[in-house]
Amino acid sequence: MTEFIPPGTRYFDLPSPFPMKRGGELHGARVAYETWGTLSADGDNAILILTGLSPDAHAASNDGNPEPGWWEAMLGPGKPIDTDRWFVVCVNALGSCKGSTGPASPDPGTGRPYALDFPALSIEDGARAAAHVVDALGIRRLACLVGNSMGGMTALALLWQRPGIARAHVNISGAARALPFSIAIRSLQREAIRLDPEWNGGRYDDAHYPESGMRMARKLGVITYRSALEWDGRFGRVRLDSDRADDEPFGLEFEVESYLEAHARRFVRRFDPNSYMFMSRSMDWFDLGDYCSPHCGDHDTDAHGALAALGRSGLEKALAIGVHTDILFPLQQQEEIAEGLRAGGCDATFLPLPSPQGHDAFLVDFERFGPAVRGFLDGLG
Amino acid sequence: MTEFIPPGTRYFDLPSPFPMKRGGELHGARVAYETWGTLSADGDNAILILTGLSPDAHAASNDGNPEPGWWEAMLGPGKPIDTDRWFVVCVNALGSCKGSTGPASPDPGTGRPYALDFPALSIEDGARAAAHVVDALGIRRLACLVGNSMGGMTALALLWQRPGIARAHVNISGAARALPFSIAIRSLQREAIRLDPEWNGGRYDDAHYPESGMRMARKLGVITYRSALEWDGRFGRVRLDSDRADDEPFGLEFEVESYLEAHARRFVRRFDPNSYMFMSRSMDWFDLGDYCSPHCGDHDTDAHGALAALGRSGLEKALAIGVHTDILFPLQQQEEIAEGLRAGGCDATFLPLPSPQGHDAFLVDFERFGPAVRGFLDGLG
Known part of the structure; x- marks a missing residue:
């Protein structure tokens, strides 16, 4: 299979069977993780990092x-998440293909990859899986729970499931529920994969692989992870040299097209298409507001449900960071997170950053994200 | 062929041969147009409307x-563009499949559709074609030139080619040059069509038609024509009734997905795929800054070239309207248009509107666009 699991990855075996939120269960499932630093005797200096859709557990060298x-720039000795002080755990999301059990893993019933027989995956399943790792490592209570992008959703699900599991929380470019613009984009990404005949209902192999569908999906991802503002400065209207330009009719001509192509090509064979499909849909399904009915009324159409559900986090302190140029998890969603947490009695701050890099800013704009995260963690008792 | 030409369309035969900017020429080409109102004896009450990529010349009933x-809401007796006062002409863009000559038209050399043998299409070719219609109709000087979206580009090209052709100009959600974010999106739309085996290098027919490629392209279009803000209010997280939901794995589930699907299905067979490809690329190529080298220096990477080229419009008065939520032709681009025109001595106003509907706001937000356009036209002598 097309798995790229970093060396040094560690595994935690989940209880078997591991029931899934929407039905079905996993047998012999595991979660990949890595750690940095040393857990204190009291078990009170731990930070858990929950990731976006594509990263593995290897957040930094160790x-x-x-x-x-x-x-790497955020995590290590003396870095914003200072591993001289903190014991840091990063978990690869359940459903991923980077070590944790997912659709590319062998179904113990058949020995073949689960593919579409993998049970429907929810953000909440990933949260419960991560909680098992926290408990198993002897962490009494997380000093801080950090969630980026999809991991920001997972973090909020975990706080709902286990109020008080963390004293503090940093939510980066996350959301308490998926909104239709983002759903539309992810739906189109999945459609690109589904339309590729090589996807074959999820039964592909290395020789017959939905390469063009994945390439389309990834390009659309990269477009929506970044921003017009950044690309103006970075690519402008620069064209490819004639030896790099494409002779195909309507082939590549501009630098920005070549950049997307290179990005997509790197990704296509490094991420399992079915895993992509399941995780992508789990984000569409996520709505923390599902948990506070009936008293919140019709929270299909407003944010009240999600806001109310944020109230029982058990957090003391939180920081919700967002970026002005993010079109996928727009700034209002991080403001909503801070507002909901605050309504529940948490000392929650909303920090909008003027990064030009859009949704992916936390992966590149360390000048802004570094001090923001460092300052928050330094302020924890 | 898959042409949908409204009844009542009129045609103007272009000079033959009609040379194209990037080489090649058209023989026996024509431009489709419609008119409203009556041209004054002095020929001084004419308004020309240049459209976006997909519309035909039928801007309103006549x-x-x-x-x-x-x-319809903008154009007619007593409407913002008041046909009791103005003689209005709307031209279908050269390269379109709605009456003007384009890749779906028969190549006089072979009798078959041009397909990819159509000469490379530039925005500037459409501008020159439109100018012929203006001249042929006996319009001495346009009272106002109106351009929407791609038509805003075409209008700026026309003003460069024929400074003084119009006294006034309304540029709506247009741009003086394509920027990389928009290029990336259009490139991906074209790739979706190219990847469809039924596209077949542009040689398809009604029985073998790149339906899924066009559907993908159109969905991506609709996503980028609208905005997250609008869709939150419109669709929220509402799901389809079970009888409308899709049984396919990863099929449609949310209202927003169904909306996109319906939009795309309506479009797919009503617009020629090759025409879409050629017009889409013509937008990527457009950079008014191409015309002011060498004195503007390296205008591949900045806006100076385009700004300088706007200076010779010969306009007396202009209005550049943009929308905060437009991610395809972002607001800064309309601000740039106003700035460039002003530098050339034109009384140019930049009007940012808080429409939630994104790039397409001018097609739906008549409460804002109506008064803006009416006010400007009323103020013309």
């Missing part, structure tokens, strides 16, 4: 794997 | 066709 991780 | 047009 003893098990000296390669830089996807959040 | 004697030739009583069906409502795509800008």
Whole structure:
């Protein structure tokens, strides 16, 4: 299978069977994770990082794997998330193909990859899986729960399931519920994969692989992860040299097209298409407001339900960071998170950042995100 | 062919051959147009409307066709563009499949549709074609040139080619040059069509038609024509009734997905895929800054070239309208248009509107666009 699991990944076996929110159960499922730093004797210096859709558990270099991780600038000795002080755990999301059990994992019943026989995956399933890792590591209560993007959703689900599991929380470019614009984009990404004949209802292999569908999906992802503002400065209208331009009719001509193509090509064979489909849909389904009916009324059409559900987090302190240029998880959604947490008695701050990089800013704009996260963590008792 | 030409469409035969900006020429080409109102004896009360990518020339009902047009609320007796006062011409863009000559038209050399043998289409070609119609109708000088979206680009090209052709100009959600974010989106739309095996290098027919590619392209279009803000209020997280939901794995589930699907299905067979490809690319290529080198320096990477080129419009008065929620032709681009025109001595106003409907607001938000356009036209001498 098309799995790219970093060396040094550790695994935690989930209770078997592991029941799934929407029905079905997993047998012999596991969660991949990595750690940095040392847990204090009291078990009170732990930080859990929950990731976006595509990252693995290798957020930064560590003893098990000296390669830089996807959040290398944020995590390590003396860095904003200072591993001299904190014991940090990063969990690969349930349903991913980066070590945790997902649709590309063998179905113990058949020995073949689950593919579309994987049970319907919810954000909440990932939250429960992550909680098992926290408990197993002897963490009494998380000093801080950090969630980025999809991980921001997972973090809020976890706080609902286990109020008080964390003293503090940093929610980065997350959301308490999926909104129709983002649903539309993810739906179109999934459609691109479904339309690729090689997807074959989820039964592909390395020789017959939905490469063009994944390429389309990833390009649309990259477009919506970034922003017009950033790309104006970065690419402008620069064209490819004639030796790099495409001879195909309507082929690549501008630098920005080549950038997207290169990004997509790198991703296509490094992420399992079915895993992408299941995780993508789990985000569409996520609405913390599902938990506070009936007293919140019709929360299909407004934010009240989600706001009310945020109230029982058990958090003491929280920081919700968003970015002005984010079109996928727009700023109002992080403001809503801070507002909901605050209504529940948490000392919650909303921090809008003027990063030009859109939704992905937390992966690149360390000048802004570094001090924001460092300042918050330094302020924890 | 898959042409949908409204009844009552009139045609103007372009000079033959009609040379194209990037090489090649058209033989026996024509431009479709419609008119409203009566040209004054002095030929000084004419308004020319240049459209976006998909509309035909039927902007509103008229004697030739009583069906409502795509800008019915804006155009007619007593309406913001008051046909009791103005003689209004709307031209179908060159390269379209709605009456003007385009890739779906028969190539006189072979009798078959041009398809990819159509000469490379530029925004500037459409501008020159429209100018021929203006001249042929006996319009001495346009009282006002109105351009929407792609038509806003075409209008700026026309003003460069024929400074002074219009006394006034309304540019709606237009741009003086394409920027990389929009190029990326259009490139992905074209890729969706190219990836459809039925596109077949542009040689399809009604029986073998790139339906899924067009559907993807149109969905991405609709997503980027609208805005997250509008869709939150309109669709929220409402789900389809079980009898409308899709049984396919990963099929339609939310209202917003169904809305996109219905929109796309309506469009797919009503617009020629090759025409879509050519017009889409013509927008990517458009950069008014191409005309002011060398004195503007490297205008691949900044706006100076386009700004300078706007200076020779010969306009007396202009209004550049944009919308805060437009991600495809962002507000800064209309501000840039006003700024460039002003630098050339034109009394140009930039009007940002708080419409929630994104790029397409001018097609729906008549409460805001109506008074804005009416006020400007009323103020013309």
